[in-house]
Amino acid sequence: MAPYTGAMKMITALALLLLSAGFAVGAVQRPDAARVKQQMVGSYKLVSFVNIDQNGVATKSPFTIGQISYDAAGRMSAQLMREGRARLTTPQASEAERATAYSGFISYYGRYTIDADKGTVTHHVEGGMSPNMVGAELVRYYEFSPDGKSLFLMVKNGERVTGRLQWDRY
Template sequence: MNLPTVAQHQPNCTGPQLGTWKLQSFTDEDLATGEKTDLFGAHPSGYLSYGPDCRMSAILLKEGRRTPETLVPTDAERVDLYNGLIAYAGTYSIEGDKVSHHIEASWNQSWTGTTQVRQFRIDGNCLYIRTLPAKNPMTGKQSSAVLVWVKVE
């Protein structure tokens, strides 16, 4: 039996966003009060990767996360670790100054299957991303965050 050959369309993304970026800062602004907060501390860590196959992944970690006392964290330790984490992966698309993250897997299941749209610009080896006004998944408040990333060379 001869099965028809179907050429699969492989998406191709190009541009200066390609590669891996290291998180430098993550500042959230409460839109009701104008108050700015470094929710993950003054020195958060994390990485953002954009591939030529239009796939992306992001992990952001709060400064000073505590190591559990044993290999298996207690419930309280798990909550603390979870509260200092944002992680997701999926595909991405770019239109003008906006990048859309089409989330397929996420630390917060309510983000899985959603599209998170961000404004972005690249200046030299820095990537600046601003979230559009929305409810912050960490605080529940209407906010917008600015994240600064530096290209990993």
């Protein structure tokens, strides 16, 4: 086997440098996600929820009451409801009355993961009021207020924000 030439030593050193830089970048990303997770953990009350149309016009969502929680083990749950939902008239309410009540409430739970580089939290739905939500991966773009008391979650369609929710810590 021929001894390393000057060029070979330089190539080897450069390869090792690039490899170690790759490990350093990977190491930097993980604490970032851990820091975001630590900041996100807690329970929040819904303050506002607006839907944004293709022209950028925001309208208040009918879902005005809610709570979302994230724990340190990577679990989350969310509940949203319409204000002023009518109570069922009897325990054996009609199908129409139950359908109206059902449509005024959103609830789901599951794991969550954070991608700090993309600024997203993904809710991996394991169960929910609607069976169609089970197995869904709901990607939300997050921001925190400077004081850390508010969490903003944005729903996007491509690059366009279609919904914005403000949650304040309890």
